[in-house]
Amino acid sequence: MIQLGVNIDHIVTIRQARGTRYPSPVQAALVAESAGADAITLHLREDRRHIQDHDVDTLSRVLTTRMNLEMAVTDEMLAIACRVKPQDVCLVPERREELTTEGGLDVAGQVDKVKRACGILADAGIRVSLFIDADERQIAAAHACGAPVIEIHTGKFADATSRSEQAEELQRIKDAVAYAHQLGLQVNAGHGLHYHNVQAIAAIPNIAELNIGHAIVAQALFVGWEAAIRDMKQLMLTAALNPAV
Ligand SMILES: CC(=O)[C@@H](O)[C@H](O)COP(=O)(O)O
Numbered sequence: 278m279i280q281l282g283v284n285i286d287h288i289v290t291i292r293q294a295r296g297t298r299y300p301s302p303v304q305a306a307l308v309a310e311s312a313g314a315d316a317i318t319l320h321l322r323e324d325r326r327h328i329q330d331h332d333v334d335t336l337s338r339v340l341t342t343r344m345n346l347e348m349a350v351t352d353e354m355l356a357i358a359c360r361v362k363p364q365d366v367c368l369v370p371e372r373r374e375e376l377t378t379e380g381g382l383d384v385a386g387q388v389d390k391v392k393r394a395c396g397i398l399a400d401a402g403i404r405v406s407l408f409i410d411a412d413e414r415q416i417a418a419a420h421a422c423g424a425p426v427i428e429i430h431t432g433k434f435a436d437a438t439s440r441s442e443q444a445e446e447l448q449r450i451k452d453a454v455a456y457a458h459q460l461g462l463q464v465n466a467g468h469g470l471h472y473h474n475v476q477a478i479a480a481i482p483n484i485a486e487l488n489i490g491h492a493i494v495a496q497a498l499f500v501g502w503e504a505a506i507r508d509m510k511q512l513m514l515t516a517a518l519n520p521a522v
């Protein structure tokens with residue numbers, strides 16, 4: 278059944294805004310797990326704009342589901358991942374000046390570097406996911422690097438400004454999921470998903486997991502954190518069980 282990875286980055290954005298001890302990412306993660314999160318996703322960025330190293334260490338000790346640690350393909354992050362040993366690592370592109378992740382990792386353009394990182398993480402017993410665009414060339418490269426999982430970047434679909442553009446991006450994602458599944462990859466998806474666009478993605482056959490954060494944190498301001506997660510999970514399950522939704 279489709280799973281939900283709750284990204285808690287922007288819980289921590291609120292804490293970092295004032296340098297307080299609240300809101301606690303530990304409390305957010307444990308409540309999320311009780312509300313139906315199948316994994317907790319956190320992005321340790323090179324610039325530490327939100328998640329801090331100590332958050333990763335603490336959460337690795339208290340989570341009862343899975344930690345999905347997002348990180349850039351750098352020796353610094355590989356060393357942290359091999360020390361912490363989260364269940365999952367998702368390798369993502371990063372640019373210090375970006376507001377948020379702008380696209381998928383260019384695996385095809387740096388196969389040796391990504392393959393080396395996949396090997397190091399796999400040797401540490403960590404399941405590797407590559408965050409890539411809905412692009413067959415990138416999917417084939419991810420498979421060649423030995424990653425067992427990919428996460429399709431749904432940002433272009435989420436940011437589409439017309440129905441026709443959104444439909445085009447959705448079809449691109451559907452084709453990518455089918456191709457990746459045919460290669461034997463586990464296929465996840467995420468970025469920019471919210472309560473009004475998630476069902477179109479969740480309804481795609483063979484999508485295993487959606488990683489969602491920003492929209493859940495925003496909705497929690499109005500309905501509460503637990504309800505925001507329960508509602509998102511329910512939308513996903515309904516769509517997955519009734520693809521015609
Ligand atoms: C890779 C991705 O799309 C997100 O999981 C990522 O965490 C976005 O970065 P921010 O959370 O810093 O916006």
Ligand SMILES: NCC(=O)COP(=O)(O)O
Pocket residue numbers: 284318428466467468469470488489490491492
């Ligand atoms: N990999 C996507 C993710 O973890 C959450 O992205 P968003 O929902 O915060 O855009």
